[in-house]
Amino acid sequence: MAxxxxxxxxxxxxxxxxxxxxxCVATGTRLHLIEPLGFSLSEKAIRRAGMDYWxxxxxxxxxxxxxxxxxxxxxxxxxxxxxxxRLYTEAVYEPNCYLMFGKESGGIPEEILVQHPEECVRIxxxxxxxxxxxxxxxxxxxxxxLRQNGFAHMRLAGELHHLKWK
Numbered sequence: 101m102a103x104x105x106x107x108x109x110x111x112x113x114x115x116x117x118x119x120x121x122x123x124c125v126a127t128g129t130r131l132h133l134i135e136p137l138g139f140s141l142s143e144k145a146i147r148r149a150g151m152d153y154w155x156x157x158x159x160x161x162x163x164x165x166x167x168x169x170x171x172x173x174x175x176x177x178x179x180x181x182x183x184x185x186r187l188y189t190e191a192v193y194e195p196n197c198y199l200m201f202g203k204e205s206g207g208i209p210e211e212i213l214v215q216h217p218e219e220c221v222r223i224x225x226x227x228x229x230x231x232x233x234x235x236x237x238x239x240x241x242x243x244x245x246l247r248q249n250g251f252a253h254m255r256l257a258g259e260l261h262h263l264k265w266k
Contacts, residue, residue, distance in 0.1 A: 103129070103195065104245050104246065106123075108132070110202070112138030113234070117133070117137075119235035123238060126153075127243075129158075130158045133159060133161045134165055138203070141161075175197075176219075177216065178193065179221070180208075180220075180223065181213055183210075184220035186218075186221050188221040188244055195249055197245065199245060201238055223241065
């Protein structure tokens, strides 16, 4: 079974993290949070955005980026950035890979990106737009990775034939 991982580097907005948590629960994806966080995980906003799914979320917190690397040795990490030379659709996402996204105000730090130019991917958009909302970016890249892995372990449309539409 392909299990994917979403990594949020120092997320700042609780509603984004809550929405991403809900997406992770819906897709069987693990969520990794690299501190410092711009909010408390006990805040109502994160639970409201994640709804009642937050308790079902497979989430791990890290003190910093170094802690993340040490606790996930050999992890294949794809970094979503507007500075990426490769489109997110051009990467080949392996089972158990990590999809990293930076904080809302500044992305993934340049000193990390320059060490991994081949793993940097970007979502195309018009030149006047700085970036997409973080939770939207996660959904776009995550679903491409899931598609490439055959939506392993997920219920597909053909399996929903028993539902009655009204």
